[in-house]
Amino acid sequence: xxxxxxxxxxxxxxxxxxxxxxxxxxxxxxxxxxxxxxxxxxxxxxxxxxxxxxxxxxxxxxxxxxxxxxxxxxxxxxxxxxxxxxxxxxxxxxxxxxxxxxxxxxxxxxxxxxxxxxxxxxxxxxxxxxxxxxxxxxxxxxxxxxxxxxxxxxxxxxxxxxxxxxxxxxxxxxxxxxxxxxxxxxxxxxxxxxxxxxxxxxxxxxxxxxxxxxxxxxxxxxxxxxxxxxxxxxxxxxxxxxxxxxxxxxxxxxxxxxxxxxxxxxxxxxxxxxxxxxxxxxxxxxxxxxxxxxxxxxxxxxxxxxxxxxxxxxxxxxxxxxxxxxxxxxxxxxxxxxxxxxxxxxxxxxxxxxxxxxxxxxxxxxxxxxxxxxxxxxxxxxxxxxxxxxxxxxxxxxxxxxxxxxxxxxxxxxxxxxxxxxxxxxxxxxxxxxxxxxxxx
Numbered sequence: 001x002x003x004x005x006x007x008x009x010x011x012x013x014x015x016x017x018x019x020x021x022x023x024x025x026x027x028x029x030x031x032x033x034x035x036x037x038x039x040x041x042x043x044x045x046x047x048x049x050x051x052x053x054x055x056x057x058x059x060x061x062x063x064x065x066x067x068x069x070x071x072x073x074x075x076x077x078x079x080x081x082x083x084x085x086x087x088x089x090x091x092x093x094x095x096x097x098x099x100x101x102x103x104x105x106x107x108x109x110x111x112x113x114x115x116x117x118x119x120x121x122x123x124x125x126x127x128x129x130x131x132x133x134x135x136x137x138x139x140x141x142x143x144x145x146x147x148x149x150x151x152x153x154x155x156x157x158x159x160x161x162x163x164x165x166x167x168x169x170x171x172x173x174x175x176x177x178x179x180x181x182x183x184x185x186x187x188x189x190x191x192x193x194x195x196x197x198x199x200x201x202x203x204x205x206x207x208x209x210x211x212x213x214x215x216x217x218x219x220x221x222x223x224x225x226x227x228x229x230x231x232x233x234x235x236x237x238x239x240x241x242x243x244x245x246x247x248x249x250x251x252x253x254x255x256x257x258x259x260x261x262x263x264x265x266x267x268x269x270x271x272x273x274x275x276x277x278x279x280x281x282x283x284x285x286x287x288x289x290x291x292x293x294x295x296x297x298x299x300x301x302x303x304x305x306x307x308x309x310x311x312x313x314x315x316x317x318x319x320x321x322x323x324x325x326x327x328x329x330x331x332x333x334x335x336x337x338x339x340x341x342x343x344x345x346x347x348x349x350x351x352x353x354x355x356x357x358x359x360x361x362x363x364x365x366x367x368x369x370x371x372x373x374x375x376x377x378x379x380x381x382x383x384x385x386x387x388x389x390x391x392x393x394x395x396x397x398x399x400x401x402x403x404x405x406x407x408x409x410x411x412x413x414x415x416x417x418x419x420x421x422x423x424x425x426x427x428x429x430x431x432x433x434x435x436x437x438x439x440x441x
Contacts, residue, residue: 161216162422274324314376333375364405378417
């Protein structure tokens with residue numbers, strides 16, 4: 001329908017809101033088009049415009065002193081590079097950008113700052129069923145299993161702070177402290193005897209099957225890149241509570257430490273909570289080794305009525321529920337009960353139920369499973385508070401604080417499970433060469 005203006009032959013008027021930002025009268029007169037002040041809020045169309053512009057310039061001039069106090073370019077770049085994810089390929093890829101970046105990321109001081117910024121090293125993989133390495137990361141960060149090959153048949157007893165404690169099953173009474181990153185290996189002969197005071201009830205021999213733990217002895221850095229730091233090894237007999245400690249700084253074993261208590265350890269690795277190591281036992285208890293006092297204590301799990309009948313234990317796991325507070329988990333899939341050990345003002349310990357979690361409600365985990373299907377706990381990472389589950393032939397990692405899960409890999413049967421975490425930067429060549437540096441596996 002035509003309007004009255006169109007019917008009269010008059011041009012149709014456009015809305016002022018849709019009108020061009022250029023003024024036709026000026027264009028027709030050959031004058032340069034004038035832009036709307038609405039698009040340039042710092043320039044005014046009236047006579048005050050010059051004064052406004054001058055005021056803006058003066059304000060900008062006052063920022064010169066502030067700009068002089070900003071860090072130089074290298075400092076700013078270093079702060080940016082520190083925030084790269086702590087994955088194996090991050091720094092090699094950054095070093096391939098240019099010589100300047102290469103110089104920054106190869107500086108040992110930068111590496112220390114990088115580890116201190118991230119604090120928790122990434123989970124590179126797990127050692128399963130002996131000393132077989134199963135990588136956990138996706139390409140290009142995935143580490144080939146042969147890169148972390150022990151080289152001979154052994155059984156991993158523990159992984160912590162970038163080191164692995166391995167028992168060589170072909171050599172009696174010998175353990176190896178192995179650093180998969182550097183390849184360095186320390187062979188330790190387990191003491192067959194120890195000097196003890198006359199009349200002591202401490203056994204004079206350390207013989208038989210044993211469990212063990214390895215940990216960094218340094219306290220002045222972030223753990224996860226402890227290749228040159230001193231370490232400790234704690235060994236505990238499998239059938240009775242007898243322990244001894246090795247100190248790499250002196251190269252000596254301690255005297256044997258023992259208590260009178262029934263004890264048969266499970267094969268699951270120890271959990272470090274605070275400054276104490278905890279091993280699970282078959283007698284509904286936990287064996288505690290205090291690293292400060294070099295003492296053993298047996299803790300009874302009063303909430304468990306049936307003795308443990310499986311090896312490895314498929315439905316029980318020691319946890320750290322808070323900083324320095326030990327906990328315990330019991331799994332009857334899909335229900336997970338978590339307990340914590342509280343100590344009252346009189347020093348009396350008591351187990352208190354912390355929470356019950358319906359595991360099938362955690363995103364990423366399978367729904368309710370049939371009775372004949374297996375679901376079990378494999379292990380625990382005290383640094384990230386993560387529980388590892390084996391459900392329907394898949395291994396999952398469950399972060400307990402966030403209640404988030406992630407499928408790690410597929411495997412039909414898993415018996416021994418030791419997570420390995422470390423900051424790992426593949427060797428960076430003497431100069432930027434992307435093709436050489438970014439390929440890991």
